[in-house]
Amino acid sequence: MVEQDSKTRINGSNGHAIDGVPLAHDAEMAWREAQGATPLGPFEYVPPMGFREYWYPGVFKKDVGTKKPIFVKMLGEDIVFFRGKADKVYALFDWCPHRSARLSQGESLFPGTITCEYHGYTFDGQGECVAGLIDGPNTPLIGKMKGKAYPTAEHGGIVYVWMGETEPVPLEEDLPPEILDDRNHWYNRVGVWDANWTEPVNQGIDYHEAYLHRKEFSYMGGWTKPWRVKFHGLFSKNLPFFRPRIANYGGVKITYEDEKRICSNPSNTRYGESYHPGVDDTWPKKRWYIFLPKRSGRLSGSVPATSLLGIPSFAHGVELPSKIRTGSGSHKPAISMKMRWMVPVTFETCRVWTYTIGPKPKTVLGRAYKYLWYVLWNKPHSLVRINEWEDLVTFQTDRLRYDLPQKLSTLDTVVIYFRRHLAMRSRDFQRLGGAYGSNHPPTRAGVKSDTGEPNEPAVVGPAVVGVHD
Numbered sequence: 318m319v320e321q322d323s324k325t326r327i328n329g330s331n332g333h334a335i336d337g338v339p340l341a342h343d344a345e346m347a348w349r350e351a352q353g354a355t356p357l358g359p360f361e362y363v364p365p366m367g368f369r370e371y372w373y374p375g376v377f378k379k380d381v382g383t384k385k386p387i388f389v390k391m392l393g394e395d396i397v398f399f400r401g402k403a404d405k406v407y408a409l410f411d412w413c414p415h416r417s418a419r420l421s422q423g424e425s426l427f428p429g430t431i432t433c434e435y436h437g438y439t440f441d442g443q444g445e446c447v448a449g450l451i452d453g454p455n456t457p458l459i460g461k462m463k464g465k466a467y468p469t470a471e472h473g474g475i476v477y478v479w480m481g482e483t484e485p486v487p488l489e490e491d492l493p494p495e496i497l498d499d500r501n502h503w504y505n506r507v508g509v510w511d512a513n514w515t516e517p518v519n520q521g522i523d524y525h526e527a528y529l530h531r532k533e534f535s536y537m538g539g540w541t542k543p544w545r546v547k548f549h550g551l552f553s554k555n556l557p558f559f560r561p562r563i564a565n566y567g568g569v570k571i572t573y574e575d576e577k578r579i580c581s582n583p584s585n586t587r588y589g590e591s592y593h594p595g596v597d598d599t600w601p602k603k604r605w606y607i608f609l610p611k612r613s614g615r616l617s618g619s620v621p622a623t624s625l626l627g628i629p630s631f632a633h634g635v636e637l638p639s640k641i642r643t644g645s646g647s648h649k650p651a652i653s654m655k656m657r658w659m660v661p662v663t664f665e666t667c668r669v670w671t672y673t674i675g676p677k678p679k680t681v682l683g684r685a686y687k688y689l690w691y692v693l694w695n696k697p698h699s700l701v702r703i704n705e706w707e708d709l710v711t712f713q714t715d716r717l718r719y720d721l722p723q724k725l726s727t728l729d730t731v732v733i734y735f736r737r738h739l740a741m742r743s744r745d746f747q748r749l750g751g752a753y754g755s756n757h758p759p760t761r762a763g764v765k766s767d768t769g770e771p772n773e774p775a776v777v778g779p780a781v782v783g784v785h786d
């Protein structure tokens with residue numbers, strides 16, 4: 318549940334007031350900016366290689382062998398995860414401090430250490446050289462050779478990594494609250510997308526679906542959610558296919574904002590068709606499938622009032638550093654929510670961690686049904702067919718430019734808010750004074766770098782952070 322305090326607000330209008338309460342300044346400004354075809358670019362305040370001062374999902378703990386380490390590139394940095402027989406998984410800069418071979422080619426011979434394959438120097442979870450196996454028990458390099466260590470913490474079988482240069486915050490601060498709630502469970506799907514991490518974020522909050530997914534039958538009947546479409550729906554008079562589909566959203570309203578996230582709904586969804594004077598025609602053009610009136614009530618009429626986040630239900634939201642939510646989910650009825658967490662890899666690729674989160678089924682039968690729902694329906698339909706076969710192919714490498722001027726529209730109200738206001742509330746701006754690689758770079762970096770004391774070992778780590786490949 319999200320704590321309500323003086324910093325959080327729940328709004329319901331498209332830029333004015335709700336129940337007499339004016340919108341917070343940032344929502345008002347984003348709404349105004351959206352009316353003017355703003356040229357706010359993707360990297361004005363947002364870093365091309367990701368916000369640094371955050372925890373990110375790294376690996377599944379089960380994938381880190383008791384002997385074999387695992388290599389993962391995150392935020393442009395090469396990282397090796399290992400544990401040996403220790404319970405905790407550690408993460409080091411992958412390039413050996415000795416003569417720069419890959420530590421991930423080595424193995425864990427002792428608990429909590431990794432031994433480089435080349436000359437056998439051995440490092441612990443803090444990156445300290447603890448042995449030189451063929452150099453000798455009294456190797457003089459101990460205390461003089463150290464690799465960069467990344468703080469790690471585990472939750473729910475996933476090892477998270479602190480990518481910042483300042484002191485880590487508690488992991489819970491950066492985890493989505495829904496997965497900290499014991500009443501919920503989730504399924505993960507992880508894959509590398511050929512796109513800069515910002516585009517899957519933008520795509521999650523830009524209200525493209527009524528056009529890009531217009532042929533997707535679950536969208537053909539006005540507002541609905543893919544997970545609401547059930548097989549038995551094929552024989553139901555409620556099948557959205559038979560109802561008017563969304564003609565337009567009438568813009569986007571920000572309905573909730575706090576220090577790290579915002580949520581939104583369409584301003585005024587219209588169904589059926591709209592006349593567009595500029596082309597002297599109506600859209601959508603094909604109406605042959607409309608047999609039944611649109612559902613009454615707000616959105617589909619059955620969207621839960623309260624989301625899994627404990628705030629009013631919403632269509633799309635974004636949370637720092639790089640998470641988006643589609644749909645709200647609810648404890649009543651049992652509706653799941655899609656949360657996607659983008660981890661930058663290179664400038665042109667990102668690892669997408671999808672968490673499909675919902676209430677934990679209480680019975681064995683309930684668990685079996687939920688699992689079948691996920692593997693037979695939700696994953697192939699929503700995550701693969703819609704997100705990977707329609708969304709990703711639209712903006713993957715060479716199909717979308719990041720360097721040309723953009724003109725943002727009313728559909729982009731949340732994109733504007735994220736690119737400007739939320740970015741400036743990020744820890745990178747709070748702790749470093751800016752974001753690496755953006756047009757507003759840090760002004761006070763290197764908080765935790767070497768002290769430069771004469772006897773301090775030089776820490777071998779990435780030479781430059783925040784610069785893309």
Ligand code: FES
Nearest residue numbers: 413415416433436
């Ligand atoms: S390069 Fe790693 S031990 Fe020599």
Ligand SMILES: [Fe+2]
Nearest residue numbers: 526703704708
């Ligand atoms: Fe989409």
